[in-house]
Amino acid sequence: MRKYLVIGNPIEHSLSPLIHNYWMKKHSITNSVYEKKKVEKKDLRDIVNQVRSGEIRGVNITVPFKKEIIPLLDEVKGDAQQTQSVNTLCRVNNEVYGYNTDTEGFKKSLNDSLSSNNLIDRINKNIFIIGAGGVTPSILKAFVGTANKIYITNRTKEKASEIKKLGDMSIALLGRKRSIIEVVDWGEKPEICDVVINTTSVGLKKNENLDMDFKDYENNKNTLFYDVIYNPKETNFLKKARFRGNKVMNGKMMFLWQAQIAFQMWTGVSAEVDEDVIKLLDND
Ligand SMILES: NC(=O)c1ccc[n+]([C@@H]2O[C@H](COP(=O)([O-])OP(=O)(O)OC[C@H]3O[C@@H](n4cnc5c(N)ncnc54)[C@H](OP(=O)(O)O)[C@@H]3O)[C@@H](O)[C@H]2O)c1
Known part of the structure; x- marks a missing residue:
């Protein structure tokens, strides 16, 4: 099973699993699941190591760890460097890169x-x-x-x-x-x-x-x-x-677009931000 996560604290409110799992199903990306996980600061290193080993395929980061995760990463890219805010982890050549998809x-x-x-x-x-x-x-x-x-x-x-x-x-x-x-x-x-x-x-x-x-x-x-x-x-x-x-x-469209960009980084699939996906948020 390919595992994806959103981590934060608190995390109960996160609607990221709803959106990512919807896109995975829609694009027949089988054997994959996106979950939310409440973590403490002490857990961050372990999460990053699991991305490095390929055990976790991708991670989104939310409050309050977007800055705290940075020293644990191999590289911090693009907007993440200039904002000192990482919301997406990807595995690249057995290393863990941090990106910011919030700005875009x-x-x-x-x-x-x-x-x-x-x-x-x-x-x-x-x-x-x-x-x-x-x-x-x-x-x-x-x-x-x-x-x-x-x-x-x-x-x-x-x-x-x-x-x-x-x-x-x-x-x-x-x-x-x-x-x-x-x-x-x-x-x-x-x-x-x-x-x-x-x-x-x-x-x-x-x-x-x-x-x-x-x-x-x-x-x-x-x-x-x-x-x-x-x-x-x-x-x-x-x-x-x-x-x-x-x-x-x-902030609904910002939320959907930051998710869409992360989804594309992990899967290569350009998922739709359309009326159907917007409805998912409106109904929740
Ligand atoms: N749409 C999206 O994609 C998206 C993405 C990320 C975040 N968000 C939303 O953005 C909001 C902020 O998130 P964050 O991560 O930046 O939170 P944060 O780091 O906890 O910052 C909270 C901010 O709110 C201010 N604040 C809190 N209570 C206040 C009060 N009673 N009076 C005046 N100012 C107050 C804080 O001021 P002090 O510095 O003085 O404490 C600080 O500027 C959240 O609602 C989050 O859900 C949306």
Whole structure:
């Protein structure tokens, strides 16, 4: 049996097995199973060794181990290097490589034709990122090459400053001269932006509210309010934006695309992100 895993702590909420097992069945990838496993930090080395030996074919990593796994890997590739966030492990030439598919998944969600009227390009836009947790560097990375200005704020300001440093390094690697990232005090708001993204976990519980007032975006049809949370489907952050007349998008398409990219890396199969797979998440 070919074994694939998503590891994290907590892990009960993960919908990755639902999606990956659906694609495996659909593409007749037999003798394979994708499971979720709650792990502790001390278990990470053993998991990586099992990937190295081929006992486990592929692993997704979620909260809180995306950074902690890095010292155990043989190589860290692409976006994972610049975000210091690994969400996918692959075995390559008997070694374990770490990748980040969240950034690409997020980018694809913005360009997704299935998201119809929510389309927005990333060129020359002003971006406001709220939060500085594990997922935030992946979101920031999606904009460093194209944005005009990126504002970032977090309850714990030092974490926003750390993520700015990662973003500045990516910008330098791209050869962009100007620093376009600015840390904003928690509770302060920058100029009106084209995209406002909640990357905090506030909203995971139904009645939770981000303590931030966006009244100045009233009737602004151009700004996209994006919440990386996809369960619940509509956080208060998005509900208020919809009532104000702003564009809205939740994290569902990002989640599906990051999974699709990992699935292709492991199996070589380009699985569909279509209405059927979207329905799986909606029904859960
Ligand atoms: N759509 C997708 O594919 C996808 C992928 C990954 C993650 N996510 C979602 O993204 C969210 C964040 O994940 P993560 O891994 O980045 O989590 P994390 O590392 O635990 O970070 C949590 C973030 O939320 C902030 N926060 C928590 N409670 C707060 C409060 N009461 N007031 C203000 N800020 C608060 C934290 O601020 P402090 O630093 O001050 O604590 C931090 O910025 C989760 O809901 C997760 O489900 C979605």
